[in-house]
Amino acid sequence: MNITAVLIDDEAPNLANLARLLAQYCPDVEILGTALDAAEGKELIVTRQPNLVFLDIQMPGASGLDLLQQLPRHDFQLIFVTAYDHYGIQAVKFAAVDYLLKPIDVTELQEAVRKATLRHNEKQQNSRLENLLHLLQRQPFKDEHRIALTTLKETRFLYTRQIIRCESDNNYCYFYLDNGEKLLVSKPMYEYEPLLKDYGFIRCHQSHLVNKRFVRSWVREDGGFLLLDNGATVPVSRSKKEAVLLALGF
Template sequence: MKIYILEDEINIMKYIISIVDKIPHCEIVGYSDEIAIAKTDIPRLNPDVVLADIELKDGDSFTLFSSMEKIDFQILFVTAFNEFAIKALNIGAVGYLLKPIDENEFKEQLNKCFKKNQEYKVFENQISISKQQYHLENEIAPKLILKCSDFIQIVEMKDIMYCKSDKGYTTFYFQDGSSTMVSKVLKEYESIMPSQTFLRCHQSFLINVNFMKKYFREGILQMKDGYKIPVSDRKKAELMNYFQ
């Protein structure tokens, strides 16, 4: 389990390191005594747990974590002030340790973090296996059921050129020139259509890559039926990777 330490009291930093070094399944990947450094270190080092003092010389760690776009690690606060406990837990911390740090309590908290981390990895693995199994089954029977107001249509996924979302409705466009509208959002279909074939190139469009004809570098994709579809800025790189 990878650990990052944010602490500006050198003696406490050394004490924390000495305890962590005794635990076989824990590894310190970085440490700092400044929030400004931690802000760039943490996303780069990708720790599983951040041990953070709350009040540091250049600010407080509540502000640091609140400013981060993504928190995919566990937070364990270390503080001398009991008043911070509720606030710490309210932002999603695993827990907090009061200074002076009790070694046994510290190890107990780290073991709690380790157990939670292992459970998450098992969950991620199960999701990955399920997704692979779904796509395998979808390759064997690649059909989609479209439930409309007055009929149910069974379609071959390979015949879908692209899907367009508009105000809670999704319209499917097929290679024979026909189309079907259903009263469901595009996201529901995106999650069950194979990602190897269908790409969400824009908030309003899901395309079948087999029907792409031409890509204009300003961010416009032309399909085989001549229809032009916008590509969002954040999806341009993904589309270029496909062309590679």
Template sequence: MEKLRAIIVDDEANARQALTNLLQIVCPEVEISGQAKNVDSALDLIHLQRPNLVFLDIQMPGKSGFDLLACFEKIDFGVIFTTAYQEYAVRAFRVSAIDYLLKPIDPDELQAAVEKYKSQATSITPQQVTILQENIQNPKTSSLKQRLRNNHQRIALPTAEGIHIVQMNDIIQCESLGSYTKFHLTHHKVIVVSRLLKEYEEILDNYYFFRVHQSNIINLEHIKRYVKGDGGQVWMSDGAEIEVSRRRKDDFLALLSDFYVNSGKIV
């Protein structure tokens, strides 16, 4: 069995030891090459050991896990964040397409994260880290003006070819293709991601997107016209005509009205 060289960066000794013990049990192919309790010692350890994978705590006294990654012009190792953040942090990690483990770490989730790294063997990009930082302290909001500001942030879309960094307001709609989601972007660009539309419904809940139908999530910024009907129909900026589910109609029209009020656009 080929070994994966890994290091653990966490300011809490108990947390480092607990993760080491778990890895020995559920991921024996992972060899811990060292541990660090702060960013400065982690930086030295990474340069010395050249690990394949770094388990990285976000919140540490002094410098954070983000500060560590900012030291690298190119991040040529895999990163799995370990964090005590809850709730809204999950959305932030999904938006940035970065793997994470919530403390206390679940053995099955740890094993799944390591298997995912082994199957993809990809490092993360500085842009993904920036997206995570932008979203990590951005809680789920009912503020419609905040949603509008959020719509000008970015999302990382993982594909077989690599990570695509996309502006939220360049997404026209997301279309379900079974276990895949097809992103329709401006300039007729298309990106297909191996994730369910349901996952992106949860991710985009903090933005001006709405799931108008079982198969479609749309960006309200790209609606050109709403045509009344049983559920109705929206005409999008790329010429797509999308049905609105009858049971979603009232919620959709309420959000659309709020969007126009907050954006200053005319219906």
């Protein structure tokens, strides 16, 4: 089943390259049009109503993130395409929206298109995009930010204040929640550390990340560890001790 798409990027060679890759490696994608800036992109999305939008994040004037906030509807799948792994990417990762880094890897392109097509065919609401928009609109109110956590069965959207701690399990990660739930998330912990550091989370050990709002006390016994409000104990490595105590104000 074909999926219709529009491509938005401020550099014409990038648009031509993406169109060529899609034609060669993703033949089920029907390109409805291309745009070189946010204004053209907005008009294209509104008039052509694509199933899928490929959107550059950083563009002169209004960015791709600005464009999304200007749209009256968001009933499409979204794949960001960007040359930068820092500009706007923290919010995109936080919301688990798909993105591709330039130069585009063909395998990653095919996988992103496959997932977008699957979500479109199953008529899934684009919860990731809605969460990203919510995040952008509520930037100053961090307690209202929800992070997208992908498990083997679903994507959960959780307020950061609900997360007590994270524990590494090789290429996976356990998230412990304030309601007693324990989620196995299909990404390694190091992917979440930079996303959560601005929300009061402390890396206290190679395998542990803790939300400091749930820390009850610093216990000096057995080399030192953190006692949490739910009674759990979390080790503190020798190399992290000074930074942890400073962050906690001990």
